[in-house]
Amino acid sequence: MNTHITGCILTPEGWVRGALRFAERILSIEGVSVSEPGDDESIILPGFIDLHVHGGGGADVMDGQGAIDTVARTHAGSGTTSLLATTMTAPHADIEMALADVGRAIRTRPAGCARVLGVHLEGPFINASRLGAQPPQARVASMDELQALNALAQIRVLTLAPEIVGHLQFIRDLKAAGIRAQIGHSNGSYEDGVAALEAGASGFTHLFNAMSGFHHRKPGVAVAALAHAEYAEIIPDLLHVHPGAICAARRAIPKLYCVTDSTAGAGMPDGNYHLGSQAVIKCLGGVRLADGTLAGSVLTMDQALRNLVSIGMNLAEASKLVSTHPADYLGETERGRLQVGAYADLVVMSPTLQLHQTFVEGECVAVSDQYSET
Numbered sequence: 001m002n003t004h005i006t007g008c009i010l011t012p013e014g015w016v017r018g019a020l021r022f023a024e025r026i027l028s029i030e031g032v033s034v035s036e037p038g039d040d041e042s043i044i045l046p047g048f049i050d051l052h053v054h055g056g057g058g059a060d061v062m063d064g065q066g067a068i069d070t071v072a073r074t075h076a077g078s079g080t081t082s083l084l085a086t087t088m089t090a091p092h093a094d095i096e097m098a099l100a101d102v103g104r105a106i107r108t109r110p111a112g113c114a115r116v117l118g119v120h121l122e123g124p125f126i127n128a129s130r131l132g133a134q135p136p137q138a139r140v141a142s143m144d145e146l147q148a149l150n151a152l153a154q155i156r157v158l159t160l161a162p163e164i165v166g167h168l169q170f171i172r173d174l175k176a177a178g179i180r181a182q183i184g185h186s187n188g189s190y191e192d193g194v195a196a197l198e199a200g201a202s203g204f205t206h207l208f209n210a211m212s213g214f215h216h217r218k219p220g221v222a223v224a225a226l227a228h229a230e231y232a233e234i235i236p237d238l239l240h241v242h243p244g245a246i247c248a249a250r251r252a253i254p255k256l257y258c259v260t261d262s263t264a265g266a267g268m269p270d271g272n273y274h275l276g277s278q279a280v281i282k283c284l285g286g287v288r289l290a291d292g293t294l295a296g297s298v299l300t301m302d303q304a305l306r307n308l309v310s311i312g313m314n315l316a317e318a319s320k321l322v323s324t325h326p327a328d329y330l331g332e333t334e335r336g337r338l339q340v341g342a343y344a345d346l347v348v349m350s351p352t353l354q355l356h357q358t359f360v361e362g363e364c365v366a367v368s369d370q371y372s373e374t
């Protein structure tokens with residue numbers, strides 16, 4: 001069945017005031033070009049793409065046993081149309097259990113859920129001195145372990161610390177296998193970051209967090225990102241990174257993109273939850289370990305968009321950071337943009353950027369009480 005919606009539509013060529021018709025894919029976009037949306041019309045944007053999602057709705061990817069469905073359904077309710085299920089550092093058997101569940105969800109998307117595009121393996125190949133909220137199960141990278149996990153669910157992105165002996169060669173092997181290596185949970189130097197990029201690393205995990213930072217005489221891997229990266233992910237919950245640092249990163253990194261790094265507490269009331277094997281507390285708009293360490297977030301992608309606009313980014317630009325750039329990073333040319341032939345992954349928002357409706361591959365997966373379809 002074809003669906004027809006009207007409003008101000010953000011296309012790769014700019015804003016179009018008109019109508020969008022779609023089934024599983026976009027069939028037509030018709031209207032007139034405008035410079036920006038009006039104050040009283042619906043805004044139609046590409047669906048949000050989140051490449052770093054640990055949990056939501058009380059469930060954690062590491063739980064297995066159908067947890068990924070809860071996570072994907074929860075985030076679809078906030079405008080996320082596709083995502084990478086993100087693991088935690090853990091014993092091999094625990095990661096295997098989680099990926100078996102994720103592999104099922106990749107093969108067949110349950111109704112009402114965001115599309116799971118694959119896995120972001122965050123650890124276990126990280127630096128034990130930069131765990132952040134990761135459990136103390138870090139270990140040296142093993143291609144045998146990676147291949148066993150990849151057989152269960154496609155690994156699209158892998159976070160590692162490049163300064164660990166043997167990891168530069170591992171980055172080369174990942175590139176040959178079509179897996180994107182990201183620098184993160186790293187205590188490496190600027191030179192380590194540059195060497196990793198030269199070896200084939202393609203991004204940085206939650207930029208500025210859980211990595212060696214910025215000192216003008218002893219720069220860390222965060223400086224390598226600012227100086228040389230084309231892509232990097234950042235958490236715009238305004239807790240993990242100051243707005244000024246987000247603006248600096250946006251100016252320096254051509255295809256900076258946003259992630260939530262969300263946990264089981266996303267979409268849930270304040271209280272006690274878990275992040276992998278770690279007990280965490282949701283309170284004061286964030287998630288923390290008992291010692292106060294930030295432990296992922298409760299951010300949703302619709303709020304990420306609003307936060308970007310609140311710090312001065314225009315809406316079309318902000319949309320790229322939550323949709324187009326992450327799609328480009330994965331090579332997903334049929335997502336993250338509203339154009340004929342692309343998947344009908346889209347969100348309908350009010351002039352104040354409140355989410356009204358979410359479509360995943362043409363299916364309406366979320367609708368607010370205030371929305372009435374035209």
